Amino acid sequence: xxxxxxxxxxxxxxxxxxxxxxxxxxxxxxxxxxKVPSNTKGNLISLxxxxxxxxxxxxxxxxxxxxxxxxxxxxxYTVPGQVYYNATRKLVLRGVDGLVFVADSQPDKMDENxxxxxxxxxxxxxxxxxxxxxxxxxxxxxxxxxGVLSVEELNARLNTYNWPHFEASAxxxxxxxxxxxMVIKIVLEKAKTASSSKLTSKSESSAEGNRPAMAGSxxxxxxxxEAPKVDTDEDFRPYPGGHTGGVPVQKAAPSNAVATxxxxxxxxxxxxxxxxxxxxxxxxxxxxxxxxxxxxxxVPVTPLMAPPLRRRGDGAKRGFFKRLFGIK
Amino acid sequence: xxxNDLIIYEEETNRMNDMLSxxxxxxxxxxxxxxxxxxxxxxxxxxxxxxDTTALAALLAGSFASTREIAKLVGEPEFSVLFHQGKKDHxxxxxxxxxxxxxVIFDDRTTIGMVRLYAKExxxxxxxxxxxxxxxxxxxxxxxxxxFADAASDKLDDIFQD
Numbered sequence: 001x002x003x004x005x006x007x008x009x010x011x012x013x014x015x016x017x018x019x020x021x022x023x024x025x026x027x028x029x030x031x032x033x034x035k036v037p038s039n040t041k042g043n044l045i046s047l048x049x050x051x052x053x054x055x056x057x058x059x060x061x062x063x064x065x066x067x068x069x070x071x072x073x074x075x076x077y078t079v080p081g082q083v084y085y086n087a088t089r090k091l092v093l094r095g096v097d098g099l100v101f102v103a104d105s106q107p108d109k110m111d112e113n114x115x116x117x118x119x120x121x122x123x124x125x126x127x128x129x130x131x132x133x134x135x136x137x138x139x140x141x142x143x144x145x146x147g148v149l150s151v152e153e154l155n156a157r158l159n160t161y162n163w164p165h166f167e168a169s170a171x172x173x174x175x176x177x178x179x180x181x182m183v184i185k186i187v188l189e190k191a192k193t194a195s196s197s198k199l200t201s202k203s204e205s206s207a208e209g210n211r212p213a214m215a216g217s218x219x220x221x222x223x224x225x226e227a228p229k230v231d232t233d234e235d236f237r238p239y240p241g242g243h244t245g246g247v248p249v250q251k252a253a254p255s256n257a258v259a260t261x262x263x264x265x266x267x268x269x270x271x272x273x274x275x276x277x278x279x280x281x282x283x284x285x286x287x288x289x290x291x292x293x294x295x296x297x298x299v300p301v302t303p304l305m306a307p308p309l310r311r312r313g314d315g316a317k318r319g320f321f322k323r324l325f326g327i328k
Numbered sequence: 329x330x331x332n333d334l335i336i337y338e339e340e341t342n343r344m345n346d347m348l349s350x351x352x353x354x355x356x357x358x359x360x361x362x363x364x365x366x367x368x369x370x371x372x373x374x375x376x377x378x379x380d381t382t383a384l385a386a387l388l389a390g391s392f393a394s395t396r397e398i399a400k401l402v403g404e405p406e407f408s409v410l411f412h413q414g415k416k417d418h419x420x421x422x423x424x425x426x427x428x429x430x431x432v433i434f435d436d437r438t439t440i441g442m443v444r445l446y447a448k449e450x451x452x453x454x455x456x457x458x459x460x461x462x463x464x465x466x467x468x469x470x471x472x473x474x475x476f477a478d479a480a481s482d483k484l485d486d487i488f489q490d
Contacts, residue, residue, distance in 0.1 A: 095366025
């Protein structure tokens with residue numbers, strides 16, 4: 001689902017770092033943010049708790065520059081690793097192009113790795129992705145710690161789909177770029193096959209000639225001008241709708257109309273409901289009482305049949321209880 | 329892969345931009361963004377120069393996604409409108425069709441009612457455009473060529489150096 005925007009001349013990919021809690025996903029992103037040249041990166045946005053645990057996601061946009069006339073942009077996301085946050089973790093996976101699974105190489109973390117991996121496969125399947133097909137790179141992190149499992153062992157236990165794998169220690173940066181480069185390469189390789197593109201925007205007249213590879217030779221496909229078209233100086237109005245007085249009226253009229261219609265409809269419904277229920281009552285009465293031979297069909301059965309409420313006493317006596325209890 | 333492909337041609341991008349501009353003039357909002365639910369920015373209009381629209385698009389899509397889950401938890405299929413009120417600037421978000429979000433950023437020169445009214449109308453117009461696009465795109469699938477991937481991989485080696 002690589003997004004190729006032909007009118008803005010952009011190729012955009014979404015890459016998600018997945019893995020168990022505290023395996024080093026955010027650290028990966030922080031290292032990338034720290035090391036890439038400032039003109040290629042955006043701000044690193046972290047939606048984290050006060051204890052610096054990822055709550056929703058971290059987001060780092062990277063623009064590697066123009067390739068064959070197209071800006072190549074990558075959006076790196078991480079997910080919250082804790083089991084508790086599966087609902088938000090799943091949301092981040094929406095529209096993903098490539099994944100990095102960051103596994104903790106320590107022996108006592110294997111269960112968490114396996115659980116997170118199973119969770120990843122479940123979540124991917126829920127979105128209709130096949131874990132065997134979507135580009136995924138396995139990163140065995142924390143290789144600098146003592147007593148970690150061997151790569152063969154980790155591969156045997158975690159890498160059932162035979163994804164490309166890298167050793168890394170994200171705190172010092174070993175293997176971080178290798179992993180990222182590999183996942184980007186696989187994503188772009190996959191985009192070549194054209195089966196996975198999702199949202200694009202391109203010039204109608206030169207659909208063929210404007211493919212990124214051909215852009216060097218083609219002159220078409222001008223980017224859509226994004227200059228602000230709102231000229232507030234010219235059309236400045238101190239009060240909204242000042243000289244377009246019709247607008248508020250327009251706004252009020254339909255809403256009133258709708259409101260009235262609703263009220264009317266509901267009152268009709270009420271009346272009908274009452275009538276029907278009266279009918280039902282009457283029918284049941286008829287059924288129960290054998291003395292009455294047939295219902296009086298000519299007498300309309302409506303709420304109007306109820307005797308009018310009559311106030312007792314004249315004006316002076318009214319409000320006796322109110323006065324008695326001092327109610328105003 | 330999930331999701332059906334959608335190809336937006338330049339003509340439609342222009343049409344959408346016109347609709348957004350018209351809406352901005354009508355309700356006097358500052359700017360409008362059209363964001364895919366995946367977090368990609370489709371198009372934008374108005375005063376967006378001072379904004380980090382990439383990050384904004386990703387965060388707004390995230391915000392909308394979490395709201396949708398909240399809706400499901402309380403038994404609603406979707407909350408179609410989301411409103412953030414600030415001291416000076418406010419954000420109004422509404423769903424366009426099935427896959428996009430119309431975001432309007434406005435200040436105290438206008439009112440929430442005006443923005444809501446215009447955003448509602450524009451969302452209907454935009455969803456019609458999206459409907460046309462999805463009918464039109466059919467089997468046309470865009471693709472990257474071999475050269476692009478190769479050139480990108482060379483560039484990656486330059487940028488990602490320890």
